Amino acid sequence: MNNFTVEQLVTDYPLVKKLIALEEVSWFNPGITTLEQGLPHVGLDSTDVQGASDRLARFAPYLVKVFPETAVTAGIIESEVVEIPKMKAQLEQLFGGKIKGKLLLKKDSHLAISGSIKARGGIYEVLVHAEKLAIEAGLLTVSDDYSKLFSDEFRAFFSQYSIAVGSTGNLGMSIGMMSAKLGFTVSVHMSADARQWKKDKLRFHGVNVVEYSEDYGVAVEQGRAEAEKDPMCFFIDDENSQTLFLGYSVAGERLKRQFAERSIVVDEHHPLFVYLPCGVGGGPGGVAFGLKMAFGDNVHCVFAEPTHSPCMLLGVHTGLHDGIAVQDIGIDNITAADGLAVGRASGFVGRAMERLLDGYYTVSDQRMYDLLGLLNQVEGIKLEPSALAGMFGPVLVADNAEYLERINMTDAKMESATHLVWATGGGMVPAEEMDKYLAKSTLV
Ligand SMILES: *Cc1c(COP(=O)(O)O)cnc(C)c1O
Numbered sequence: 001m002n003n004f005t006v007e008q009l010v011t012d013y014p015l016v017k018k019l020i021a022l023e024e025v026s027w028f029n030p031g032i033t034t035l036e037q038g039l040p041h042v043g044l045d046s047t048d049v050q051g052a053s054d055r056l057a058r059f060a061p062y063l064v065k066v067f068p069e070t071a072v073t074a075g076i077i078e079s080e081v082v083e084i085p086k087m088k089a090q091l092e093q094l095f096g097g098k099i100k101g102k103l104l105l106k107k108d109s110h111l112a113i114s115g116s117i118k119a120r121g122g123i124y125e126v127l128v129h130a131e132k133l134a135i136e137a138g139l140l141t142v143s144d145d146y147s148k149l150f151s152d153e154f155r156a157f158f159s160q161y162s163i164a165v166g167s168t169g170n171l172g173m174s175i176g177m178m179s180a181k182l183g184f185t186v187s188v189h190m191s192a193d194a195r196q197w198k199k200d201k202l203r204f205h206g207v208n209v210v211e212y213s214e215d216y217g218v219a220v221e222q223g224r225a226e227a228e229k230d231p232m233c234f235f236i237d238d239e240n241s242q243t244l245f246l247g248y249s250v251a252g253e254r255l256k257r258q259f260a261e262r263s264i265v266v267d268e269h270h271p272l273f274v275y276l277p278c279g280v281g282g283g284p285g286g287v288a289f290g291l292k293m294a295f296g297d298n299v300h301c302v303f304a305e306p307t308h309s310p311c312m313l314l315g316v317h318t319g320l321h322d323g324i325a326v327q328d329i330g331i332d333n334i335t336a337a338d339g340l341a342v343g344r345a346s347g348f349v350g351r352a353m354e355r356l357l358d359g360y361y362t363v364s365d366q367r368m369y370d371l372l373g374l375l376n377q378v379e380g381i382k383l384e385p386s387a388l389a390g391m392f393g394p395v396l397v398a399d400n401a402e403y404l405e406r407i408n409m410t411d412a413k414m415e416s417a418t419h420l421v422w423a424t425g426g427g428m429v430p431a432e433e434m435d436k437y438l439a440k441s442t443l444v
Pocket residue numbers: 116117118170171277278279280281282283284285338339340342384386387424425426
């Protein structure tokens with residue numbers, strides 16, 4: 001039983017009425033704190049991020065072997081940052097306001113292996129599991145050259161074990177590809193909205209794809225239930241996993257290095273605003289955590305969700321977190337934004353991170369398509385719809401005097417600000433699919 005009624009929620013939180021009406025809304029949380037005050041609630045710290053970073057470095061020589069496309073970055077799966085000045089000019093023109101500072105794009109859309117942000121968390125969790133099994137079996141030590149995992153002996157060892165995950169598509173791609181390469185038997189439980197081309201690609205690589213006619217929540221439940229029956233099966237829990245979260249968090253220190261190389265300053269006088277598309281929350285939450293560890297109170301993270309799947313905004317705003325789903329307030333959770341079609345937010349991310357996240361907003365599917373077309377037209381960058389959810393953020397921040405005043409942003413600071421839109425997917429979308437997305441844009 002739910003311990004709330006919709007009537008009461010709407011009375012207590014007028015914003016919920018707008019969510020129900022599928023309006024585009026934003027909420028900049030007045031309850032945010034400093035990093036120092038907020039960090040104890042996360043339960044993780046920079047040592048954990050460092051541990052994840054070290055582990056990824058250990059696996060780098062192996063990743064170069066199995067995924068030769070990672071050779072250019074020496075087995076470290078990392079994406080570029082690019083400035084998008086023409087897109088900034090278009091946004092200003094369209095929405096009639098000035099966006100002070102620079103506009104940059106973080107191209108996780110073009111990460112190796114899965115072409116999405118999931119190449120961070122999903123792959124990391126599979127590697128953690130593989131390392132643990134191999135070390136326990138006495139086949140590996142942390143000082144070994146991990147390229148030795150690229151062998152029939154190790155593939156035979158891992159083939160005794162299986163991995164299962166529920167996914168709307170991109171997480172399944174990352175976990176499926178990585179697990180299959182190591183030799184695991186892997187099942188990906190796909191929700192109804194998952195794209196055919198993703199299922200085809202996984203099957204081609206030997207992954208067992210189980211299809212559901214229901215949404216992500218159901219696919220996860222079924223995956224979990226199947227895994228519980230098999231002691232050799234490890235279930236990757238996208239809704240609660242701290243391991244996934246830490247895999248994403250490494251992005252923070254890496255971005256800090258990329259900024260340093262390009263002389264992009266982030267300090268008290270040069271704030272950084274980061275706009276992150278949010279599904280269940282692990283990806284954007286983990287990245288935001290890593291960013292906070294790297295840039296402290298000078299980074300401001302804002303989450304973006306589809307108007308049809310505003311689970312994190314709903315959970316944090318009402319304080320109910322995973323105790324409420326968008327379906328409970330009559331929202332259908334149907335969106336073209338792959339990866340964002342999640343009705344119930346992570347039970348752990350919202351509670352852990354709410355004090356450290358400046359705000360949340362929703363965008364319509366049409367808005368994402370429009371921005372997708374525009375970005376392609378003016379910058380020649382092709383993304384999937386979900387990856388455009390963050391693109392509207394700089395407009396909302398620029399327009400919100402109350403929020404900017406509350407966090408002590410002067411005009412001078414905003415003139416020196418960096419706005420970073422986290423492009424979370426799209427690099428592997430087949431050309432015919434991309435053409436269909438582009439055709440939906442009404443702006444170009
Ligand atoms: C999964 C995904 C996200 C969001 O990550 P969550 O961990 O589900 O919040 C955003 N964009 C894309 C393209 C994704 O696949």
